[in-house]
Amino acid sequence: MALWRIRATVDDRPGYLSVLTASLALRSVNILAVHVHTTEAGAVDDFLVDAPDTMSESDMIAAVERGRGRDVFVARAEAQGLADQPTRALALAGRLVHDPDLLGEALVTLLDADGVRWHPEPVAGPGFDGRRMTLLDPVGGAYELLRRAPEFTPAEYARAQALVEVSAAALRQHAEHATLLLPDGSELLVRPAGPDDADGVLGLHRRASVASLQRRYLGSAPAEPRLRRLLEPAGGVTVLAVDLHTDRVVAMASLLAEGELGEVALLVEDGWQRRGVGTALLRRLLAYAERVGFAAVVAHTSADNAGMLRTLRRLGAGRTDRDGPMTSVTLPVARALRATGPAAPATRR
Structure with a gap:
């Protein structure tokens, strides 16, 4: 047979x-x-x-x-043709998540194409015509795929377009990873948090002093389920700073959505405080707040948290309200961005 x-x-x-x-x-x-x-x-x-x-x-x-x-x-x-098309497409999507630069190769495999050409400028709009298919490259230009037989179908074009979208999402995720060089020569990886970071964030909280946790949460640290929810807050974002030498999470900053306002909060491991880590993370959150259209950003901190208050003033703090041991600082997003100037130097990974 x-x-x-x-x-x-x-x-x-x-x-x-x-x-x-x-x-x-x-x-x-x-x-x-x-x-x-x-x-x-x-x-x-x-x-x-x-x-x-x-x-x-x-x-x-x-x-x-x-x-x-x-x-x-x-x-x-x-x-290998025994694998059905959905399984094949999912396997290729998984590869693109880890290496979006494999898009051209993945498209050839998915479509059993005879070849692929990359053009710096799209030769035509995206679509397919007989044995030729054109797909826009997420980073610019276009892929042109050719196949002697059979002709391409709408279903194949839809699958290929879905792979392009996976690659684009992976590229956006990779672009959000940056290396932060501190004044003392230390290097940290700054990136968005995800579900897989739960252990690293729990470790950060275990190592943090009681005083640091008190300033961050205005009380004791939250239970593990709430910490896990903070990794991917609805309508907001959490960014982490990771020590490139030990792979430990040494700081986290969260931006939570409250209608048109964003609430920021920050926790930096004691040994990494007063080294510019918190300022760098808050700048990224302010840039995110501008992109999603928040009117202002609010930070709630203890009134005796001199370091946090000093950082917020550098970032353009506006209205400041004190309620007993707590101080609330509002930063209008546009003003905050003007005050910060260029973001901290970073190299894309």
């Missing part, structure tokens, strides 16, 4: 697909997988089949045509 890939157009009418499968069955062809692409010309059916070794390409085409299939394409398939 041998594996074959078959593609044919069938009238999109009741019973026509069964006629085709019956014609294949009469030749002892076992259908292993089928996928239907809806097009204006009819239903384009993709089959992966197991056929007798004695069947030739012409025999296979004749069997499909007797089953009322037209525009027939047949080719020998490899064992």
